[in-house]
Amino acid sequence: MARYGMVMDMRACVGCQACMAACSMENQTPYWSEKFRTHVEDSAHGEYPNVRRELLPRLCMHCENTPCLSACPTGATYKTEDGIVRINYDRCIGCYACMIACPYDARYPYDGDDVEKAEALYGSDCSHTMPHVDKCSFCEHRVKSGLEPACAATCPTGARIFGDLDDPNSEVHKLSVSGIARPLRAELGTSPKVFYIPA
Amino acid sequence: MSFVHQEVWHWQIATYLFLGGLGGATFAIGAILHLFEGCDRKMLSIAVLSGMGFMGIGTIFLLADMLQPMKALYALTNPSSWIFWGVIFINFYFLMATVYVIPLLRSWPKLVLIVEIIPDPILDLMERFNRLAALGGSAAGFLVAIYTGLLISAAPAISFWNTPALPLLFVISAFSTGAAYLLLLSTFSKNDYAHKISEKLEQLDAGLIVTELIILGAYFNFAFFLPTGARASAAELFETPFFVFGFMGAGLLLPLAIETYSIFFSKHSKQSAGVVITASLLVLLGGFLLRYYVLHAGLYQYPW
Numbered sequence: 001m002a003r004y005g006m007v008m009d010m011r012a013c014v015g016c017q018a019c020m021a022a023c024s025m026e027n028q029t030p031y032w033s034e035k036f037r038t039h040v041e042d043s044a045h046g047e048y049p050n051v052r053r054e055l056l057p058r059l060c061m062h063c064e065n066t067p068c069l070s071a072c073p074t075g076a077t078y079k080t081e082d083g084i085v086r087i088n089y090d091r092c093i094g095c096y097a098c099m100i101a102c103p104y105d106a107r108y109p110y111d112g113d114d115v116e117k118a119e120a121l122y123g124s125d126c127s128h129t130m131p132h133v134d135k136c137s138f139c140e141h142r143v144k145s146g147l148e149p150a151c152a153a154t155c156p157t158g159a160r161i162f163g164d165l166d167d168p169n170s171e172v173h174k175l176s177v178s179g180i181a182r183p184l185r186a187e188l189g190t191s192p193k194v195f196y197i198p199a
Numbered sequence: 200m201s202f203v204h205q206e207v208w209h210w211q212i213a214t215y216l217f218l219g220g221l222g223g224a225t226f227a228i229g230a231i232l233h234l235f236e237g238c239d240r241k242m243l244s245i246a247v248l249s250g251m252g253f254m255g256i257g258t259i260f261l262l263a264d265m266l267q268p269m270k271a272l273y274a275l276t277n278p279s280s281w282i283f284w285g286v287i288f289i290n291f292y293f294l295m296a297t298v299y300v301i302p303l304l305r306s307w308p309k310l311v312l313i314v315e316i317i318p319d320p321i322l323d324l325m326e327r328f329n330r331l332a333a334l335g336g337s338a339a340g341f342l343v344a345i346y347t348g349l350l351i352s353a354a355p356a357i358s359f360w361n362t363p364a365l366p367l368l369f370v371i372s373a374f375s376t377g378a379a380y381l382l383l384l385s386t387f388s389k390n391d392y393a394h395k396i397s398e399k400l401e402q403l404d405a406g407l408i409v410t411e412l413i414i415l416g417a418y419f420n421f422a423f424f425l426p427t428g429a430r431a432s433a434a435e436l437f438e439t440p441f442f443v444f445g446f447m448g449a450g451l452l453l454p455l456a457i458e459t460y461s462i463f464f465s466k467h468s469k470q471s472a473g474v475v476i477t478a479s480l481l482v483l484l485g486g487f488l489l490r491y492y493v494l495h496a497g498l499y500q501y502p503w
Contacts (some may be wrong), residue, residue: 041503043201056503067203073282089275094266096207097282101358104499105203109266131266158359184502188355 003013003083004138005193006152007175008057011199013161014039016030022154028127030114037106037136054199057159060085060106060136061183061192071101076132083193084138092132096191099133103188107135129130133141138162165193202431205357206496209266209279213491216347217376218287220369221486223347224298224377225250226296227340228403230333232381234480239390244303246381247336251296254289254343281350288346292339299332301325344373347490357497358425359432364418371411372486379402379454379482386472386479397475398462404482405458408451415447426499435496442492450485454478 023038024031038059045052062085069077069085074166076091077098110118112131112135128134139149148154152160163170172195173180181195229246232238262268274286300315302325314322325332330362348366355361382400385393420431436442457478465471 043503054503058503067353069280070277070279071353073275073277073280073286074270075276076273091270091276092267093270093273095261095265095274095282097280097350097353099207100205100357101349102353103499105499111266133266135238185500190355 001081002164002168003193004062004143004162005083005176005195005196006059006138006170007148007172007181007197008196008198009159009161009197010055011197012024012157013040013055013057014157014159015042015053016156018029018154018156019057019151019160022150023136023139026142026150027137028118028122029134030110030118032117033114035108035110035114035132035134052108056196057151058104058106059194060138061104061190061194062138064191064193065189067101067103067190068098068107072096075195080140082140082143084140084143085135086137086140087133087135089128089130089132094131095135096133102135103185103190104192106135201499201501202428203501204495205354206495208264208351208494210491210494211260213487215257215264216351216490216494217259217487218253218260219285220344220347220373220490221376221380221483222250222253222257223251223292223343224338224373224378225340225376225379226292226299227337227344228374228377228381228400230299230337230340231398233333234330235354236396238396239392240303240306240390242384242388242390242396243395244306245302247296247300247303247382249380249384250340250377251300252294254292258289281346282355283314285343285346288339288342292343293335295332295336295339298325299329299336302329308422324437331349340377341370342495344377346368351494351497354497356428356499356501358427358429358500360424360493360497362418362421362429364414364421364438368411368414368418369490371407371414372489374409374484375404375407376483378407378471378485379479383476383479386475401462401475402457404478405455405462408455408458408482412455413450415451428498432496432498435498436492439492439496442490446485446488449481450488451482454481456482456486486495 017040019038020036022054029037035130041053041056045054074091074093076088079085093124110128112134115128115131118128152162163172165173165176167173181197183192183195226247230244233243274282277283304314345366348369351360352365378400385397419433422429458473
């Protein structure tokens with residue numbers, strides 16, 4: 001079984017937000033409420049004239065030790081054999097316990113208003129027909145067909161590298177064990193499967 | 200690193216945590232009084248029924264805050280979640296409270312006819328095991344009260360919450376509000392024995408407030424020494440007038456002063472009932488403010 005992960009090469013990210021748009025189109029995220037499965041944080045640091053701009057793309061880290069899965073009382077949050085953390089919309093009661101437990105702010109509520117707008121916009125193709133908590137699924141439906149997640153496939157600079165962390169020939173494996181790429185907030189013990197190469 | 204307020208759980212959840220703790224502790228203390236002090240059955244029945252009412256209203260607040268409340272039964276699926284255990288504890292609470300309170304309702308002449316709809320063998324069984332139900336109920340009340348703290352302490356990125364001190368603080372605060380509520384009830388009781396119960400409850404509440412102050416001191420001291428969001432949360436709370444003057448001043452120190460005065464100098468006359476009622480109401484207000492502001496001060500520590 002594969003163990004999917006992603007490496008974010010911060011040296012390459014230009015903050016174009018194409019990943020956000022691609023994800024939103026692929027997964028029908030409620031962009032009208034500014035809710036995205038992947039988000040590029042854009043922040044300024046320092047004081048004029050020594051100011052630097054920092055970009056940080058983020059998404060669900062598909063942690064090995066998942067605080068969201070432990071917090072979910074209904075079993076709506078589950079992990080696939082490939083280690084992808086997913087949500088069963090039918091079982092989600094929207095108690096927000098998973099959102100509170102997630103250290104990476106990866107989840108958002110797909111509320112009644114969002115569902116209404118999604119149904120009006122996407123018609124019979126609408127994939128969100130009931131309120132639930134939503135987040136990145138590593139585009140599991142695409143991965144199953146041998147494709148990359150929409151964000152990685154779209155990234156014009158190749159800043160998002162997706163693959164099997166257990167495959168010694170994969171680039172994500174090599175980068176994840178190189179020590180160059182590191183996860184966010186490793187001290188929490190969540191063992192994220194998304195790694196970052198600093199800019 | 201940046202600190203960001205949690206924008207997920209608001210006053211509705213604070214109300215649920217407050218009423219859950221209050222309901223749990225009211226039953227737990229009432230049942231303990233029954234077991235060891237032989238308390239007035241009429242007062243106990245009001246206490247347990249209102250405890251169930253608090254719990255019911257609290258649960259409504261929780262359900263109203265959910266996206267899909269009609270699917271709430273699914274919450275009995277994952278035992279690694281504190282909400283799963285909350286559902287178990289609350290159901291155990293309602294079961295124990297119902298079994299416990301029904302025989303007590305016989306002490307109300309107007310309710311006897313309704314109670315007697317239940318077949319005699321079941322009623323006799325409930326009467327026979329009433330003390331056992333009281334024991335089970337006190338355990339259920341304690342579990343519900345401590346669960347309210349365990350629920351929010353399970354957030355690894357909110358370091359102000361993610362500490363064993365929080366469930367401890369919430370359970371002691373819950374028992375303090377429960378004692379204050381029972382004190383309020385005993386003030387209105389016409390039973391000859393009520394003033395004795397009032398004295399006990401006052402002593403209990405004063406002791407619980409002192410314990411709460413000690414835990415608060417340790418909790419904030421610990422938070423201020425952590426180089427994390429906990430320090431930012433603690434600092435923010437100390438800059439919030441409603442927390443400092445509302446919760447700590449009016450919700451803890453003032454009722455403690457009133458109760459201490461009452462324990463040593465007052466003889467529980469009708470004239471002193473007013474101040475006891477004031478102290479009780481202040482403790483209840485403080486209990487809500489604690490939960491509201493602790494929830495509000497929950498800061499995520501993000502790496503961006």
